[in-house]
Amino acid sequence: MAGRRSPVTDIREILRRLHLGEPDRRIARDLGISRNTVAHYRVWAARHGVLDGGALPDVATLAELLAPAPSERPAHEQSLVEPLRERVLALHERGVEGQAIWQLLVEEHGFTGSYSSVKRFLRRLAPSRSRATLRLEVGPGEEAQVDFGYAGQFLDPEHGRVRRAWVFVMTLSCSRHQYAELVFEQTIETWVRLHRAAFEYFGGVPRRVVLDNLRAAIVHAALYDPEVQRSYRECAEHYGFLIAPCRPRTPEHKGKVEQGGVHYVKRNALAGRAFRDVHDGNRHLLRWCLEVAGRRTHGTTKQIPLAVFDEIERAALRPLPVSPWELAEWKQAKLHSDCHIVFDGAYYSAPHRLLGERLWVRAAGSKIELFHEYALVATHRRGRPGQRRTLVAHLPPEKVHFLLQTPAWCRARAAEIGPACALFIDALLGDRPLDRLRSAQGVLRFVDRYGAERVDAACARAHAVGEYRYHTIKAILVHALDRQPLPGLTPVASNAAVSPPRHARPWTTFFPDPESEDRRSLAWT
Structure with a gap:
């Protein structure tokens, strides 16, 4: 806007543009003012009937309409915050404090007034905008x-x-x-x-x-x-x-x-x-x-x-209960495919029909309770991290037999499969049978797919190289290495002169030499 005009003239220009139907955004851009200011005068004009379709009032009439009430400050003493009144009111009613309001006015509208001017405006605002409250007195113990x-x-x-x-x-x-x-x-x-x-x-x-x-x-x-x-x-x-x-x-x-x-x-x-x-x-x-x-x-x-x-x-006051409140911790946990949830590092079983569901875990003292929605589905004693708390009734029937396969059962079953398998399972379980029980059970289950003879041969091969792991047996069987001669037992022509391999152990390490046995027996006769 060229030149320096009085506030009434500026306001009349805003009203004129509103009368012509221009949008708030364009008026604010053309006149270099805030959209909130335009919106404020749109509301004011509607309240005073200025935009009802007739001619705009002249400057004198407009000045009378805009004149402050006796209780208000004179126009020449109007606060710098006044043009942004509606924005300040909105922020104030949302509970935003004065410092934050001043900062927002500076950032959003290029406000040039001081923080003190905002504080003074808010102080004048408080009595007229405060909400009435009702003090409610309550009865004793309520x-x-x-x-x-x-x-x-x-x-x-x-x-x-x-x-x-x-x-x-x-x-x-x-x-x-x-x-x-x-x-x-x-x-x-x-x-x-x-x-x-x-x-x-x-x-x-x-x-x-x-x-x-x-x-x-x-x-x-x-x-x-x-x-x-x-x-x-x-x-x-x-x-x-x-x-x-x-x-x-x-x-x-x-x-x-x-x-x-x-x-x-x-x-x-x-x-x-x-x-x-x-x-x-x-x-x-x-x-x-x-x-x-x-x-x-x-x-x-x-x-x-x-x-x-x-x-x-x-x-x-209501009397205290006989026993004090014991805090119960609630968390959600998913029931995994092994029919167990994990809580604080320990494993707790729940009915297999709920596989994949999210259960509520209630932990209070030494007791763990599992809930599906609002129904209690399992109760356990709290376990230490890594410990499993399993109820056989929670497992599907086909898994119960697997659970009962103890280390002793694994050793007995391995002996039925063959001597090499018995040696392998005994070495695998070692002094940590419970930690390695699943690996032993997995090795024995290979019989269902590959047969006892191949599993025993695979165990012999793993035993020959000193590898006692489930994955070793699996690799041997998958790649059919059990059907190949053991290291150091490569077949050769009977009349060929063969020097022993440089890094291989003699085959007599794995099997006794029949001729040596015969010579040994003759020496004692």
């Missing part, structure tokens, strides 16, 4: 609110290094009595352990636990019916409380924790203090919850949390 908040760096004595730590806070909504603990992880294991610790600290369980959509406790941040991880759901069932996630992006729904819990703990209990390690910090938090936070006059209720807890809320 509700607790929980959250994590970053707490800083603490020494982890178990690992001998400084780590990032978070503070867990559970606040009873009626009395405002609270429990706080420092942790290094936000895993589901830590999450349910902290619930147990808080319930034992209070001496009872609230009827409902309100939480933000924390990744450790919630699988998907759904609005009304979130899919809660199985471990947390089992914990809730064990203690008898309901899980009540906040609606996504609405932390004000659990303000007792957000403002009076995590923030209060960080500002009051932890700020400006140095601790030897995380255990020292947790000892301090326990004393602080009982002696400081519990005995203060609460700013909202004007009552002392610990006194209210002792008077009305302690007795209203």
Whole structure:
């Protein structure tokens, strides 16, 4: 736009182009302004009937329409942010903070104002755009609110290094009595352990636990019916409380924790203090919850949390169960073709009819349970890595016989096949029969395909070269090497003078010389 025009003139040019039906993108490009600015005045014009089809108002009339209300700032004092009001409002309502809004305005619209101008605009905006909220007071024992908040760096004595730590806070909504603990992880294991610790600290369980959509406790941040991880759901069932996630992006729904819990703990209990390690910090938090936070006059209720807890809320909590919650770990695992799933390096069998299915594994203490959908299909004792836990009933009938082929059975079967096979199987099993049992079984199964005579010959050949492996026998049989003479036994003409091969052992190493045997027997007669 050539020349320098007043704001009203600029706005009238925008309105004129809108009146002609030009798209926002073209108007913004031609006038060198933001599309959001064009969109803002399109909405304004529609609200004031400027685009209803009649003639555009003149500059004076337009100035009157654009004049600020008495409560608004004069036109010459309008904020530099004003032309981008709608964009700022959209970002502000999404929870974007001022610094990020200013950065986005600079990047998207070439905004030349300072960060302070954005802050001032947001301060003026806050009273008029704030949403009305309703403070809901709940009865004793009805509700607790929980959250994590970053707490800083603490020494982890178990690992001998400084780590990032978070503070867990559970606040009873009626009395405002609270429990706080420092942790290094936000895993589901830590999450349910902290619930147990808080319930034992209070001496009872609230009827409902309100939480933000924390990744450790919630699988998907759904609005009304979130899919809660199985471990947390089992914990809730064990203690008898309901899980009540906040609606996504609405932390004000659990303000007792957000403002009076995590923030209060960080500002009051932890700020400006140095601790030897995380255990020292947790000892301090326990004393602080009982002696400081519990005995203060609460700013909202004007009552002392610990006194209210002792008077009305302690007795209203549900009693703790007889046995404490034992964490169960849930994972999914595929049932492989050998009728076993793998969990923590150990192997557990499941019914062969479920081959290829994904099963749920529930591990609690020394017990492993396998579920198909919601049905329990197998129970095992927990095994060490590499160990197999197999129930014969889980295997197909044709595999049961194979399972019963023990090392002793393999040796007996090899002796039936032939002496060379017996030597080979005995050497193969050696001092590790269980580790090599499958290889031995595989060698013996070659009889079904190649016959006992060929397998025995293959074992003799492998024994001759000192190779005691399943793959050696397989290679000999596949390439028919068992039908060739053993090394050092190449047939020659009977009258030929043959010198022994340079690197071969004499054939008498493998078979006794009949003539030598005869001479030896004559020598003793």
